[in-house]
Amino acid sequence: MAYVATRGGENAIQQSEQLFHDLRGPVTPAFIQALLQTMPYLVDRVMSEAGLYAPELAALALAQSGGDLYESVLLLRAYCSTQPRLAYAQPVQSADLFTVRRISAAFKEIPGGQILGPSLDYSHRLLRFDLLDGVQTPSEVTPAAQAANKVYPTVAAWQRGQDLIAKLPTPEPFDSLTTPDITREPVSFPASRAHRLQALARADTGGTLALGYASMRGYGLTHPTINELRLAYADVKLTHPLTGKSFSAGRVRVSQAEVVSTGGGTPEKPVLELGFCATLGWNEVKVIAASMLDMEMDKPNPHPAHKEEFVLYHTEAVEGSGFCIHFKLPHYVTFSSSMDNIRNVRESQTRGMFEGIFVQKIVKPTTGNSVESTNGHSGTSAGHVPTTEPSPKQDSVKEGSA
């Protein structure tokens, strides 16, 4: 890669940035708060792909970049990389999540019951033009007679009890120095389980959907069912450095999907196999697509677009978008080299054509120097010294151009 170091243009760059901000309109604290209130799913998507739970900063990033998702994710990741780590939270178990939505497409009567929670799944997809006119519809959720549970057992735990899913390995105690961390080390393949789940948690929603959708449409080898989909709040539990006691530093929105498919185990004892994805924020489409990809990647010989390396590399939002926009940088040297090649090929072919005419019509050169000296490159016919009799082909060239 050859890039041209450019100097100057500071004023143009400054004005360009200013123009961007001027066209976007002012960003006020009230606007950021409104964004936070009215667009939690947009904020969640950015936080998920950034791998940083900071709703106010995510809203700020969105406002500052005019709603450019990739720019917002990059802003958050860049900020995150400057912050020291103060503590590691304790691992979160699904069964401890403060769950507001929890559905299963596999079983109707799952232990704990299906909790619809907040969703647009069953809404009419009609634009509410009345909102444009400022009509305020009082929306009130009718409280249930009996409050729903806060926590629910996992569907997979019940299935494990039925011996339908392989037992979980005994978890090793969390050690910050030995647990793989995708923000600190590059992924190598085959990736560790931790790296894969971390990569999927931060994966680009659009990219994950595109690859996951390809799998669902039939390029995949599995036909999964959503075993459990959850939207929940997770307690961020820390250990106090002095007292050693566990305390909650707050709650974060999390979502997770678990898909199952037949085909696991042995022919004698078939079991269900699992695909899983969890992410910060409530991002249903992403966790469903990613959990299916998780299962697909485990297959011995998946479609090339569902191989682990392909999926994890190409759903990396910041690297992907960064590579894409880097093409806007001056590539004058590389492009100029390509242009030289094109010109050389064209020139040598044209010269071959004219050499024929030249030989026949005007003189009989003893060497080809007069032609070659104008061009140092050895093209297709540069080595051809036209001292022989004209070929029939050259005749036709002459006639054609006469």
Next chain:
Amino acid sequence: MTIPTAVNAYPPSTLAETLARETFQALLAALSNPGRVFTLPGAALSTEQSCRQIGLTLLDLETSFFTPDHILRHELDQSGARFRTASSAAYLFFPNSDAFEAMMMQQTIDIIAQATSGTITDPDEGATVIVACEVGEGQALHLHGPGIQHTNEVRIDRLPVEFWHLRAAKISYPLGIDIFLVDGGQVVGLPRTTVVEIE
């Protein structure tokens, strides 16, 4: 023309953060200019204080350290870094000038001999050794390598010649250990790329 910088684009830093940043810059400069003597920020530091300041600058809960010095170990525990064995720690501190007694020095060298030089796939895991000495007197070291235009000379006392043999034995680029020599508030960096010749 000048480009105006955004006001309040970054959060204000505390005194401790400012000190850590300036210390880090001094350490970076020391590693970039092997053999040149740099002064750590802060007034008239003792060697022990310098080691503590370097430790609190470089360590956080994502890394690990070892030191035979109990006081320093207690102080560096504040950083959140994990205390580990000499062979697995990322940073090793030898702040105690008492260690220069012959027997103690041998122990120090035995400990440094255990320090990791990294692996071929992860040479960045090579340990960093912070060791007390006297700068400006004693053994003349002739240095050359990246960051030194021709050769550089620095005099280091209270480190036996075995120390330099050990350093040479631990380095096989890109593997190796990086060293900071500390004397009071002065620091000299010796990255693994520097070749040390002794007379």
